[in-house]
Amino acid sequence: MKFDHTEKAVSLFTQGYNCAQSVFVAFSDVTGMDEELAKRLSSSFGAGMGRMREVCGACSGMFMVAGILYGQGTELDDNLKAAHYQCIQYLAEKFRKAHETIICRDLLKGLAVTSTPTPEKRTEQYYRVRPCVKFVKTAAKYLTAILKIIRL
16 A cells, blocks of 8 residues: 555644644655654744744645755755755745745634744644645645655
8 A cells, every 4th residue: 555645744733743743744754754853853843933924834844855855965066956946946836826825824814823832722623724734735745746756
């Protein structure tokens, strides 16, 4: 049976992990990162970077996976850097076309949300009105597609 990263990302989100963690951890098998470390590393990026409602955490998780797989490491090569930035901009544009923006506060327009550091309780009502699961799904879907295009 084929592993579905999108299903895993959605499952992680519905278990209570933030949007960035859900996407980033779902691809741990591809990045080779220990899941516990992946959860910790990506925890700061949820709710638009620590609930500041900036760049969507699902996008941040997607970008971090792409960075591990395709980012520039010790080789300081402007061509590699440009190719990586092109990949990130492509992923951002795909997400933007699907949802009009990659900014958390704009994605949540119409909802009463705050930027306080206290996370909202994950209740049935939270999941019923919160659109974040579709953003997690979109990020995982586009990341899966890019993995098929750019082979390691």
